[in-house]
Amino acid sequence: MQENHNLTGGQALVRLLGNYGVDTVFGIPGVHTLELYRGLPGSGIRHVLTRHEQGAGFMADGYARVTGKPGVCFVISGPGVTNAATAIGQAHADSIPMLVISSVNHSASLGKGWGCLHETQDQRAMTAPITAFSAVATSAEDLPQLIARAFAVFDSERPRPVHISVPLDVLAAPIARDWSAEVVRRPGRGLPSAEALQQAADKLAGAKRPMIIAGGGALEAGAALAALSERLAAPLFTSVAGKGLLPTQAPLHAGATLCVEPGWQLIEQADVVLAVGSEMADTDFWRERLPLTGELLRVDIDPRKFNDFYPCAVALKGDARQTLEALLARLPQQVRDPALAVQAVAALRAAVEDGQGPLQRIHQAILARIAAVLPDNAFISTDMTQLAYSGNYLFPSRAPRSWLHPTGYGTLGYGLPAGIGAKLGAPERPGLVLVGDGGFLYTVQELATAVEELDSPLVVLLWNNDALGQIRDDMLDLDIEPIGVLPRNPDFAALASAFGCRVLQPQSLDQLQEQLAAGFSHPGVTLIELKHAYAQ
Structure with missing residues (x-):
């Protein structure tokens, strides 16, 4: 050197x-x-x-x-x-x-x-x-x-x-002086003004039906969100990026259901909504605008969010965790009776469970098999595929930073390389990639990196319906003759084997569950190719 x-x-x-x-x-x-x-x-x-x-x-x-x-x-x-x-x-x-x-x-x-x-x-x-x-x-x-x-x-x-x-x-060129150790102390995100905090606390304290929306900007604020939800008896929704912020069975946990009608119906009943670290974009909600009828309070680090598509009554610019802790300190200590809110969340969950179409029922069955054997500390990296779209709101994440989905830009090919990067960042965590046959071919070459670099479990679950399924369905819904949505796929098992992956091909959902469990105990990369016919 x-x-x-x-x-x-x-x-x-x-x-x-x-x-x-x-x-x-x-x-x-x-x-x-x-x-x-x-x-x-x-x-x-x-x-x-x-x-x-x-x-x-x-x-x-x-x-x-x-x-x-x-x-x-x-x-x-x-x-x-x-x-x-x-x-x-x-x-x-x-x-x-x-x-x-x-x-x-x-x-x-x-x-x-x-x-x-x-x-x-x-x-x-x-x-x-x-x-x-x-x-x-x-x-x-x-x-x-x-x-x-x-x-x-x-x-x-x-x-x-x-x-x-x-x-x-x-x-x-050689440097004139050595600046390689000049690490600048980084500023924090800070707190909103005391006036804004008090205004928000007063509105929350006076609300009859408060509700909370938490996004990816709130990932470090889970404990404060849980305390605030309990104190206010407020149902807590998350965006896809915020999945896992509350325990899956928390009575006030409304999940990432603001992308389906039962979630829209519940949020419409709120007289005050506190949105924390969420862009509140149509890609979060699957509709152009949420039916918000109450006042909106927003906690965000980006001041451009305060008067965008959803102008807010109180703007709280600052760190999510510190801001929520400051709000808790200003709210009455008494915990409200949660009975009505818990009942509303239970009805929401039931409506989501009962309201699925035939394709989503297939997805539910696959996701249930995943949940049965997924290690507690595992993460799931997903591509833009119908199975993941259903999982966005149907699959309960047990902790933050456990469901990685390319929400906003929505690019195909994300799931596999993102899962590899996540494994390298947290090698002690088993990883699962959910990817469709179309998106898989965008970045399949990264299996070479996965096999070369990983010596702990990464399972790639390839949902193969031999189609660009979502686009095909969209064309049919719009009475457009499907064009370019039925590609000729390669032999995925042979392809993955060529990269050095362990390859499994279940013939039933029971076999899928067994093979997922085997994959999570294998110190390396396992590709499981599940064909549509065997998931019905």
Whole structure:
């Protein structure tokens, strides 16, 4: 290893990331990132070789969702950045902290159109709309400032991706001074004003039918949410990103049911709704607008949410956990009689259970077999597939950070690489990937990374209906002749075997349950291909 005063910009950047607590990076080395890779040996940072830059981004996303820490990618300029852009967009839509470090061409060539390798007209502009910020380090001295700014976003703002491009000459040149240990203390998210807290507490105390909606921004506030729900006798809904915030059998836990009619009917009865860390988007609710008839109070770190599609009566800008604890301190200590609210939640659950169509009944049966053998500390990473859409509201998550779904951007191909990234972030947790045959083929190459890197259980449950099923059904509903929705699939068992996976093919739901249990005890990757015919 070189002495500090001879560190290149790339080496110093890697050391700086390590000092910020980065322990894993996902990527594919290329001729334009060699100086970053020079810095990895001896840094304590694990490099995970993916098979596509999109996979690197999705793995970083899954890592971040399970650990709460930013996922980090190294990608080359040009095609590396554009390949990763879909994953960056997904992380932006779902407020996931991700740091993408890329190279860019030599400083002297930027914007010149000389036809350099991997050249783009303006690389920063390509990622600016899908990041908290995208910047170019014009000198090595810019790097500690930009990394500090990135971690300030992750720790004190709405956590979204950051892209930092580093010119080849900046990566390769020796730094003038060693800034690799200059870790800036990050600000917290803080509390709303005392006036806003008191206004919200007064409205909650005076409410006759209060209810709570908690999203991905409330994942660290589970205990405060439970206490607030109990104190107010308020049913608590979550978004898909907030699944697991209450114990599955908590009497006031309304689950992630705001995407189906019984949930809409219940929330309409609220006279005050407290929304905590939720974007409240149509992708959360499966309808353009929730039927909110009462006053809305919003806790969020993003001030743009306070007067968007759902203007609020009281805006509470601050950290979710600290804000809820401050509200609890201002509310009457007496716990309300929960009988009517508990009865309403029980009726909601019954209505959801009884209101499923034939396809959802099949999904329920599969999900029940999963629940029967899923280890208590397991996580589930899902793709955009009908089985996961049903699981979003039907499957009870036992803890936060246990159901990973690409809600906002809704990209196919997310489930497998995100599950791999989650496993690498939490190797002690068994993982399950739920993926359809269509989405699986978007990122199937990442099975190579999974087999290479994992020595603890990751089960990939492939729901094979030999169709782009949701799109086919949508076409039929709109009286459109189905076109392009019945692809010719490969032999998935042979394909997974070629990558080195253990492969199982159940012929019944009983066999599925047995094979899932076997997969969760196998120290490696198991692919279970479940065909539609055997799930009925």
